[in-house]
Amino acid sequence: MKLTGKLVFSITVVLIIIVLGTVNFFWVSQKDLLMQQAHTQAKTLFEMLIVTRQWVAENRDEIKPVPAVATKMLSEYARVMTDFRFHITSDMLINPENAPDDFEKRALAKFRNNAREYHEIITVKKEHYYKYMAPLYVNNACMECHEYQGYEIGDLRGGISVTLPLKDIEATLHKNNRNYYVIGFLSFLGIVATVIFLVKALVLRHIDRLTKAAQSYKTGDFSQEVELKTGDEIQELSEAFEIMRQSILENEDHLKSELKKVSTQYTSVLTELKERNDELKTINTFKTDILDSLSHELRTPLTKIIAYSNLLIEKGLNCETEVKDKALDAVNRSAKLLNTLFNEIITLSRLESNQHPYHFIPVELKMMVKDIMHLLEKEISDKKITTKINIPDDAMLCIDGESFRHVLTNLISNAVKFNKPEGSITITYSENETHKALAFTDTGAGIPANELNRITERFYRASNVKYSFSGTGLGLSIVKRIMDGHKGFLEVSSEEDKGATFKIHIPRQLKCSSSLHGDE
Structure with missing residues (x-):
């Protein structure tokens, strides 16, 4: 009789395991659904804020506060009247109170890489909160207030973060969990007892002989043969085991040689990756140093060019010849210095990056x-x-x-x-x-x-x-x-x-x- 026939009866018991898995699946699904509910709620609040800001921006003649101020006032009302919070922030601040926290900094970094939203679950004073943030982009209505900052339509302006407490959701989950745990525990006891008995009687006593043989093979002793006459899949497994033993004996030297070759290649790849990584770190450090130094060295010639060009513009055609010649000479020398500086920066960059x-x-x-x-x-x-x-x-x-x-x-x-x-x-x-x-x-x-x-x-x-x-x-x-x-x-x-x-x-x-x- 095949092992499959012997286990037909045990399939009934296995169904209990499937039921338990199904229960667990629904529990996880419920949790995901509740988390999705928090996400949807936070996203909805964000979209309501966006609609409100856009309405304020497009009705500036009738509404006094600008969108940013209106958002700030709504945030203060939310702190008093609701249990959720929201906060407007940006990399380029006008109001220091809008400075981003650590979560918002991570979110802004994601937005600069074209992410459309960002969320996390955080813990504050042993309570969990769902934090959600989405970006704000500059549109036509924004340009009236932010054009002086150098923004263009479509630029990332900042974002609004929404914070929702999860205590109610967690309470619901904990209540359901207790029921799941009781059902799961009782089912577990019955299933484990039955499965242990069946597996021990039908499989484990035969597997034990195969295990002892495998342990001897692990130490390099391939002399022990395994022959089981059960008339089912266990017998087929023992026959396959014997074929494997013979194959290992025949190919052991070849496998050792191949393993050594692969290990050598792996070591070589790791070494090359480390060298490339060190090279990239060196290049990155050099670029950072160059940018820091360049920003300092550009200031003096650029200041001269701007100052003397403003002087020429201010004086116009009435500028004295001596003043004009001095200004033009200063502008020319500063421009040449900048040209030399950029040429030498390029040369130095190529040399230090081994290009x-x-x-x-x-x-x-x-x-x-x-x-x-x-x-x-x-x-x-x-x-x-x-x-x-x-x-x-x-x-x-x-x-x-x-x-x-x-x-x-x-x-x-x-x-x-x-x-x-x-x-x-x-x-x-x-x-x-x-x-x-x-x-x-x-x-x-x-x-x-x-x-x-x-x-x-x-x-x-x-x-x-x-x-x-x-x-x-x-x-x-x-x-x-x-x-x-x-x-x-x-x-x-x-x-x-x-x-x-x-x-x-x-x-x-x-x-x-x-x-x-x-x-x-």
Whole structure:
């Protein structure tokens, strides 16, 4: 007789379990229905508030309070007359009393990601509350009051949160639960007693033999055979068990090999994911630092542009030539400074996020230096600076041409800009067993000794020149990161008012490559 026949009688008992599951399902459904009722009630209150606000907004000529004030007054009435609460809030506050709480901040964050509503169940003084919030968007009626804040139609203005107490709903649930528990407990006792007897008599005593065999297999002992003659599914299971035992014995070595391979791949994937995650964290931190610094550095040139442009607008055609020239010159210099700042920000961003592909090629160093000196010929001539280039004609460097030109341009232009009239610039090439070096020596303003260790920080400018010379404070930061990309380093020595020497070191073992990534 098959096991199925033996269990026919027990199906009757199993029906009790199904009934119990059904009862539980209805209990859960009731709870969900009550929670949905709370959600519907909160949403309805929100929609009533929206209708009220819109009516107030569209009838401003007859109704004195603006929608926000009307909502605030209704909220105060609700606190006195009902047990629910609602609150209007926004990221851009006009009234500090409307500041969002933690729940509302989470909801506003969801709305900025296009969520249409947000809800939670919270506990306050051991009582549960259903909190619901939906967004408010700017429409035509809102623009009269909020256009000055820079809003446009369709923008997220804020939201209204509704708080409902759940004590009545919970009381109903607790009352029903008691009945469910009594029924469930009695049914459980009867079902458990019957099922234990049937399963033990029909299944467990046979399964026990299979379990003991399985425990021996778990320790690596596959010698124990299992043969059950029951004439039902248990016998079929024991036969399948024996086939599995034979298969395990035949394929154990293969399985171990495959498992080792999968484990290695899994470890590799985890390592790669960790590296990518660290890289993303670094990029995110860099972007945050750049935005913070950029907001500060933009303020001065933008202030000058706005101030002088307002002056020109105010004076108009009657503006004196001297004043107009001074204003236009200030606007022009500030605009150039902003252009330089943005270009260097982009360059620095690419370098710090490893988005610049280094392509190392052989370059004639003296020719590159002369090309850059030629571009700065006017500035050198205007200050009557004497230049001396001590670089052999055959001096070659294996470098990334694009980024290294930026290094040379920055160091030479700094030597010109911060130099004294009729000063001098000396560019000297040298090499040793490990590095090739290029030194830039000037007779300019120099750098205070206590500031030498900070000159490669982003936006940092030495105190003795920051008010006398224009600049962004990013040049040497870019130079340092390019040198890092070349596996080299920057060395600086200086004495204030007597000049400075900037020396860059490039490793000799840096091999030229035809690869775009420079890794061959």
